[in-house]
Amino acid sequence: MRGVLTNKLERLSDQWFSLVLLSPTAFLLICFALFPIGYSLYMSFHNVILSRPGPYAFIGLRNYLNIIRDPVFVNSLWKTAYFSTVLLIGSTSLGLAVALLLNKSFIGRSIVMSCLLIPWAIPKVVNGLIWKWIFDGNYGIFNALLLKLGIIDAYKFWFAESPVIGILLIAIASIWKNTPFVVLLFLAALQTIPRTLYEAAEVDGANGWQRFIHVTVPCLRSALTIILILQTTWAIKLFDLIQVLTQGGPGDKTMVAYYYIYRQAFDYLNIGYASAGAYLVSLLITLLAVVYYKFLKGSERR
C-alpha cells in the first residue's frame, strides 16, 4: 500500500517537474506564437485599419469575401503558382542533374562542391541585388548578352514587359539560390542507395536509363517529397527577392501573394484585410502539405 502511494507521489512529482521545465517554453509559445495567431484571426473578422482610431467594427467574413474578390490578390495567387511551378521544376531537375554528376568521383569534385554552395551561402538580399544589376534595363549584363546574341535590338526593362517574363526572371534568380540546397539533399539520398541494387540491376541486363528509373528514382522519393514540401513553402512565402528586385511592380506585374499581404499590412495598415489574406494563404500551404504527405505515405506503401 505504501509502495503504491510512493509510486503515485513520485509520478505526480515527475509530472509537476516536467510541467515546471516546460512552462518557460510554453509561456513564450503562448505569448509569441499562439496569441498572435489567435489575435490575427480575431482581427481578420474586424475592419482593423491601423491608421484609423478604434474600436474596430466586427465585419464577419467581409474581409475574406473582399480579398477573394480582389483581382490583384487573385492574380497574385496565380503568379505565385506560376513562380512555384517554375521554381520546383527548375531547381529540382537542375539539382538532381548536378547531384547525379557529383555522385561520381572525378578530379576537383570537392572544389566543385564548395563552389556550388556559394549561392546558398549568399544572403538573400545580396542575391536580390546581384540579380537586380544583372536584369537592369540600363546597364544589365542580361540585356548585353541578348543584344550580342542578336536576340534583342535594344535594352529592355524586362520586369515591365509582362507578368510571365517578370516572374520567370525572379524564378531564375530563385533557382540559382535554391539549387545548391536541392543538390545537397539529393546527394545525401543518392549516397544511401546500396551499390548492390545497381549491381543486381546490371546483372538483370538493365541499361543506364532503366537503372535510373527503376533504382535511383524510387530511392529518392523521400528526399523528393521533402524537397517539394520545402520548396513549395518557400515559393509561396516569396518576399525578399520581390522586395529587392521589383517591389511587386511595375504596377502589380510581379505582385505575388505574400508581398501583397505585406503591402496591405505594413504600407496601407489594413491589418484586418491582410490577416484574412494571410489565413487564406496559410490554408493553401496546409492543403499542399497534406497532399505531399499523402504522396509520401502512398509511395512508402508501394
Add this chain to the structure above:
Amino acid sequence: MVLRWGIVGVVIGLVLVPIGVWAATEIVVLSASDGAPEFKMIIPWLEEFEHQTGIKVNFVEMGYGPLHTKLATLFATGSSSVDVVWTYAAWTAEFASAGYLLDITDWLTEDLLSDLTGAVTAVTYKDRIYGLPKFGSTRFFYYNKEMFEEVGLDPDKPPTTWTEFLNAAKLLTRDADEDGVVDQWGFLPSGVAEGENAVMDFQLIYMLAGGTELFDSEDRPLFAGPEGIEALERYVELYDLGVVDPAAWSIVSGSDRRMRWMQGNTGMVFEWPSLWRQANDPDVSRVAGNVGISIIPMIYTSASLDGSEAYAISTFSRNKEAAFEFLKFVVSPEVQKDIALRCGWLPVRKSVLADPALQQSPLGPMFEVASLQNQYPIRRFAAPYAQEVIDAALGPAILKAVQHEMTPEAALQWAAEKASEIVAKYKQ
C-alpha cells in the same frame, strides 16, 4: 541636534537632486532622415535649442517606410513615448483625420501665420493646422543648358508652354555619338514603374491641364474627368514619341532620378529645389555650371507639386508645450535661413524668402524661380487612403495606359472604380 538636522538635510537633498534632474523636460522627436550627413538641417541646431529653452531633445531618425509603420503602431496604442513626429501632406491627412495629431491652429499667432509660405499645406488638413513646416519644397523645371545649345535651342530661353517643352524634348532626343543608338533623351519623368512617382507626374500634368484636386470633398474621384484624360494622354504621348529617358523604368526613388539627371544624358526634368545645389556641385554632377531652372511649362496654366516636410505634435504627447517650442524653433528665421542657404531647400517664411542674402547667394536663381512658381497652384495628393489609391489604382492605371493595355480614358475609369472601393473601406 546639528547632526540630526544635517541628516535630514542630506535626505532631502538626495530626494530633491534627482527630482531636479528629472524635472528638465525631454522631448522625443521621431523624424525621417534629416538630410545627408554633411547637410543635416535640424540636428546641428539642437544644442542651440536646448541652450535657449532648457528642453532636452532626443532626436531619432528613421527611413520613411519603417517610420510610417512605427507611427501607426504608436498612435494605435495611444503611446506617449513620442512628442514630435515628422510628417508631410499625405501623412498629415492620414493621421490628422484619425485624431492622432494635435490641432495647433489656435496656438499660432497672426504674425506667424501670415508669414508662412505655402509649405504650411504639409500640415494642413480640412483648413486646420496640425504642425509647422520644416522646409518648403516644390517642383521646378530644370534643363541642361549645354544640351540645349548643342541642338540649337537658346539656353537662356527655357520652354514656357507644353508645346515648346515637347518640341525641345524631340530635339534633345538623339544619337549624340552617332553610333546608331539613341543616347540622349529629352525628358526624365519621376519614374513610371513605381506608383507614387507616376502619380506625381500625372497630378502635375493634371493641374497644368486645369485640374484641381484628385478627389472632391466627399472623397469621390475627380481624376477621370476631361482634365485627367487630357493629362494622361499627354503623359502617354511623351512615351510614344520616344523622348522619355528609358531609365524612368528602373527609377524607384528621388535620389535615383537626381543621380540619373546629373549624368548629363537627359535634357529636362521636374525636380525639387535641392537639385539646384546638388547639380551645380562638380564633385557629384556632370552638369555643374550648365543647369537652367524655370517654372513648370504651362498647358493652360503653370502649377507645381508640394514636397514640403514638417513636424507635428502627437495627441498623446505629455509634453505638448515643449513640443510646440521645438516646432516654433524650427520655423525661426535663423534656422530657416540656414536650411535655405546651407542645404538648398526653400524657407517656410516669406520674410526669409525675401531676404536679399538668399537672392544674392549661389542659390539665388532657384529662390527667384520659387517666388515665380508660388504664383501658381501648388498641391499634393493627400488623403487617408492616398497611399493605397496610388499603389493599387492610379499607379497601375497610368502604367496600363503607357503600355497601351488600355486607353487613357478606360484606364482612368478603371482606376476611379478601384479607388472608390478603396475609399469605401476607409469609411466603414
